[in-house]
């Protein structure tokens with residue numbers, strides 16, 4: 343496990359990339375990483391993710407209370423806690439507001455349908471959680487059931503939550519979702535985006551396991 347100092351640097355670097363890639367705007371989004379039992383390093387509220395310094399980060403406990411740092415714990419940390427509570431394997435959580443992915447939720451379009459092999463391979467599908475008012479504890483309950491089954495969830499009209507074995511793993515899932523939505527949007531503008539059939543999906547899932555994909559692949563439940 344990386345040192346706390348190293349993790350602080352990683353959060354700041356990923357925050358800069360999220361901001362530069364338009365995955366967050368203004369003070370949107372938040373990141374956290376498990377430091378140990380009942381200790382989580384997380385981004386403070388009200389700070390741009392593009393301009394954080396390692397000393398800006400705060401340490402919270404499993405009740406969402408600050409135990410170290412000068413800033414305030416983000417109100418969305420309860421959503422992160424839901425992921426940590428449901429998934430002992432999860433070491434890091436990234437929440438962002440990726441515009442193309444959010445646009446899909448505005449239009450009522452699901453990302454569960456298997457269209458792009460890269461997404462099927464790494465994530466399965468990306469389900470959309472029930473709506474919750476951003477910044478409230480409702481966000482935790484909204485993702486709880488889904489995050490048990492997958493590593494990436496869309497929050498309708500709001501953003502995304504991705505989890506992983508480390509910060510980079512959770513961040514790369516976010517990048518993948520937004521890139522996929524940009525591609526799907528172009529495909530939809532040009533014509534239809536037909537889903538892959540069941541056999542091709544199964545082959546991609548098996549391939550992912552062979553090549554070390556460790557996350558949970560989401561599959562739509564049949565009738």
Ligand SMILES: [Zn+2]
Nearest residue numbers: 371418476501
């Ligand atoms: Zn948000």
